Amino acid sequence: MMASFSFAINGIRTAIMAERNMRIHLVSSVIVICCSIFFSISTIEWLIILLVIGGIFALELVNSAIERVVDLVTEEYLSLAKQAKDLAAGAVFIYAIVSIVIGIVIFLPYMLTILSR
Ligand SMILES: Nc1ncnc2c1ncn2[C@@H]1O[C@H](COP(=O)(O)OP(=O)(O)OP(=O)(O)O)[C@@H](O)[C@H]1O
Numbered sequence: 484m485m486a487s488f489s490f491a492i493n494g495i496r497t498a499i500m501a502e503r504n505m506r507i508h509l510v511s512s513v514i515v516i517c518c519s520i521f522f523s524i525s526t527i528e529w530l531i532i533l534l535v536i537g538g539i540f541a542l543e544l545v546n547s548a549i550e551r552v553v554d555l556v557t558e559e560y561l562s563l564a565k566q567a568k569d570l571a572a573g574a575v576f577i578y579a580i581v582s583i584v585i586g587i588v589i590f591l592p593y594m595l596t597i598l599s600r
Pocket of ligand 1: 502550557558559560562564565569
């Protein structure tokens with residue numbers, strides 16, 4: 484139990500060090516959490532934000548795992564390898580777009596309220 488926990492933490496550390504996207508997600512998440520505190524968003528909005536942040540990290544980890552498995556299987560340029568990587572990248576992309584839309588829907592009204600004061 485403790486061993487699998489430490490393997491998982493290891494994986495997260497590896498991804499943060501090796502994947503630029505993970506660091507981008509990390510910085511974006513800190514900014515989003517700061518905005519959430521600043522605007523005093525509601526409990527339900529916090530839950531949605533946390534779900535979105537957790538989701539993008541989890542998805543990026545799976546994407547990184549798929550990239551490594553593909554690289555492990557072949558160093559050749561193969562159509563299936565390309566498809567596997569592009570599909571995984573597509574999953575992250577869809578989630579990122581949805582996250583941005585959710586961010587706009589949640590934060591725009593707060594920003595407009597402050598601007599209209
Ligand atoms: N073995 C391969 N065969 C065919 N196409 C590949 C192969 N490896 C990578 N590609 C293509 O190159 C793209 C980039 O692959 P790469 O492994 O560099 O991921 P990446 O873009 O660096 O991902 P990330 O930015 O998340 O680290 C893939 O999406 C895929 O289209």
